[in-house]
Amino acid sequence: MGNAGGAGRVDCDVLVIGGGIVGLSTAHALAQLAPGTRVVVLEKESGPARHQTGRNSGVIHSGIYYKPGSLKARFAVRGAAEMVKFCAEHGIDHEVTGKLIVATGRDELPRLHALVQRGRENGIPVRELGPAQISEYEPQVQGLAAIHVGTTGIVDYGQVARQLAESSGAEIVYGGAVDLISRRPSGIAVRTTAGLVVRARVLVNCAGLQCDRVARLTGDDPGMRIVPFRGEYYDLARPDLVRGLVYPVPDPAFPFLGVHLTRGIGGGVHVGPNAVPALAREGYGWGVVRPRDVADELAWPGSWRMARRHWRYGAGEIHRSLSKRAFTEAVRRLLPAVSAADLAPAGSGVRAQAVLRDGTLVDDFLIKEGPRAVHVLNAPSPAATASLPIGREIARRALASLRAA
Template sequence: MFRESTASSPSTAYDCDVLVIGGGIVGLSTAYALTRAAPGTRVVVLEKEPQTAQHQTGRNSGVIHSGIYYRPGSLKARFAAQGATELVKFCVEHDIPHELTGKLIVATERAELPRLHALAQRGRENGIPVRELGPAQITEHEPHVRGLAALHVGTTGICDFSAVTAALARLARSAGASVRCGARVTAIDRRPGRGVAVRTADGTVLRARALVNCAGLHCDQVARLAGDEPGMRIVPFRGEYYELAPDRAHLVSGLVYPVPDPAFPFLGVHLTRGIDGSVHLGPNAVPALAREGYDWRAVRPGELAGTLAYRGAWQVARRHWRYGMGELRRSLSREAFTAAVRRMLPEATAADLRPAPAGVRAQAVLPDGTLADDFLIAEAPHTVHVLNAPSPAATAALPIGREIAERALRTLP
């Protein structure tokens, strides 16, 4: 924290009304929503990278999620279905590449059948059209996929989330917002009745009436810079991907997912045809050694030490170590990863797999080791912190941006 001079009058000293930290899809959707909800509101977005959407937004599978997995009544369930509809409309209006491919959730073992049926019930509770398929019907949708039964979810699709983010930035700018890249926040000073002052790495100081923290992988650190204890810590998990060789991409027509096991924290390896026609396989989830640790060589000792010192991280390891060992094995062995793919796509071989860029998930972990499953948004004086924006954050970006914007406007002094 730093102490910014207050010699000038509080009524004239503000550089903007709302300052948003983070230029990913949630931060820019929030900026766009602010300009629409309260025209004339002065908005500044600070992004530490040279361009927007460089981390979670630009390094995901590009899937428009339906909301079938999420607990009824949760923010994820509420925003996913609404967000998917709005996102498709947004893509059409702004000529952004997208496609409603549909998705199969495939059971390959009898033990998975009760979970598949329960998932169908959950989908219906969330208002999502679901069709239950037998083996012959599976091959009608995906000729090379095998399973005992499946669910077909027609409202799932794919799009280019980086392009969506760029469009949101253009719209926000056209409404008067400023989006500043290469602006890493290093200090925050907040005082009752005087708003918030932020200093960036180049020494620039900006004063705002309110602050929105959409810093993703660094959101807990930004919260602490503001003097708030977030009650969680980001523990980064790297999602490792392969892709099918171009001459084998025909093996997958759309999106194919395994039946999730509620005892484990991640969905497991799935098959995703991207908007460019390539087929990604993954992710395989392993602990990252840095918040932006996109491969094993990326190590930041300070960040790693912070994770290792956090009690919640050890509780996660104790609770899920067997699952974690399987993920680690698939990380180190292409053959083990291929075996996971072959459960649904038996024609795939290790020779068909090509390494693809990885992503890092900003997983919020509570002190008792609980993995925050829903959106986690905290409010403080003149401040809104987005502390967990899990999948389907990109899908739900438009409605979640409006939710954050409404909260931010309520905090204005």
Template sequence: MAQDFDVLVVGGGIVGLSTAYALTRARPGLRLAVLEKEDGFAAHQTGRNSGVIHSGVYYRPGSLKARYATEGAAELVEFCREQGIPHEVTGKLIVATGRGELPGLHSLAERGRANGIPVTELDPAGIAAYEPEVSGLAGLHIGTTGICDFPAVARTYARLAREAGAVLKPGTELRAVGRRRDGVTALTSAGELRCAVLVNCAGLHSDRVARLAGDDPGVRIVPFRGEYYELAEKRRHLVRALVYPVPDPAFPFLGVHLTRGIHGDVHVGPNAVPALAREGYDWRTVRPRDLATTLAFPGSWRLARRHWRYEVGELHRSLSKRAFTTAVQRLLPAVTAADLVPAAAGVRAQAVARDGSLLDDFAFAGFDPDDPASTRRLVHVLNAPSPAATASLPIGREVARRALAALAAGG
């Protein structure tokens, strides 16, 4: 016999779990379940990022990313403090290593201030005061950036949701979705579930889940692998906190940076190379279905034509440790190839439009409380890459708002 729920959340990463947490807080007694195909939660993007609580300095003023990152960073620090989750507000440097980067650094300072973020401009001596081993012509210090244990945050969302009555179903894969007049039927690896509203927080598979439910998301997830090294333990003293280059404004990746983690390790990276599978954490992992989906999508080819020079550089650094080391030495001259030890990679779920443009902001689809004609019974989170972990509390509230409005709207 099928189990019945008011809301069924698909995806047990930090966004799905924050949504579940928000739903239980907003509507006590709600019949809620969370599906996760892996045996544990936070197995992919949440568990494989650099652990940075982003300040919001990079994002376009007025965008969801800017609003949710600045709001979410402060909330997340307080949440970690209340729940006893390891965290630290370390601050970070953004460093220009060449004169051509100075205009970009100035633009970042203006953008940060427009987003209400305290920004301190630094000369080389100012950079050295924070990071004695880092080289640069000029820099910014962002005091509100921090680090935390994001898998622990996600597990805490899960625990609090479960304690409030949510049913958590790890090891349960969604296989088919059927719409009914009075709700949605989800066929899973553990049997049939019925719900009034289905919420898609499937991350790397969010576009597939949307299509499975009969919606055309208009975008495809194109996976980009971020490959990391870490500093050998005896060389961790070279980096005190977080050090970033000036990013390329045309691409949503922040470049190779240095990140001291909450447990003392220092990550170096990531680069950004096309992954050959949506969960392809190395070059050996190839999934023909994933690869065919990417290659068949016109936006992938348009994206490649637009950014091929950038991507050639990323591929070079992926295949050559010497090239990767050279990139790091622009920020940290004392580092050598021998200091860099391979670390776990991550894959970013980047939504790409048919014209080859990269979705720059968080994106939702399905039921919209402000559009009575929008799709009923379904809510999709179509684009939630970094800084989604930082912004997980406000994102969860927004998705919960849409889900509860869909529930109230009925058929």
């Protein structure tokens, strides 16, 4: 199934760039929808799921946050049920835990009520709770009101990605980044830094943090740029303080959910993430700076427009990143018993956030097509939850392009 990159040439029907959960779900869907299709997946790292897929909080999202009718809403609701079924079929550890979304200030109550309505429109079971009922679920959590969402769960998405890779039957080549793409009437040729050349009839770009660059290598204008946001986590030293998943009421102006508490599949509790601008697309700490990535961000007009519009929010997130005390205070709004000593630094992740030229943070999944190419240009959370239906959608588009070619 997998192999290390090396000089040579491979021919295939569909070439998928990116071995995260969306790319691997696409390869898996191609095998189901069109058995016999020759599929190659190129992944620049030495194994799958090394970036967004393997560095998130492991939540199977219900779909309650997303605008009814949007791709996110449709795919998350369907994807959550399919993910649970997939994990059960393949013996992957998972649990449907449910979660609380808790309002801690009066200004959050209208937004909490709006989430109840949105959940019902999306067909999600939602129970409204008062302060006393919150403690039935989470004795240490305090709030003015909350909602319980029963279909939320937890899983290790790295395990899911590895199973998808195995089930896809695709040839997966690790260890070489794409550095040249040549589009011709007969197909697309791709070269990697390991010296491998792959000729394909159709290309699928699932490159995540590098997806806009891959689109431009093909000659297509993505109309957006990836602006990376790092999410930093802590581990809770007293995991018994939290039984399940506890979230704040999100601000609908931003595609981030705020600092939350997530009991993982291994029993530990993650606290986070925040959302701070990263100085590299794969910058998992303040010390990682890549001048090319920073230059790309500064050259994109949308970055400046976004910064002007949201600088107050960004300044607060940076403050919580640099000050453990400030981060702790954000957590204490939900869980008053927490102290700074209870929080131990954990790994971080980077979100590949698409930003349009006018500074808009793209909220929905964004998939664009060009000649012989399908580009997945925005697939942050809940993409892992929704990966099975997203993979089918991308695969259908790739197969349509294949037929047209």
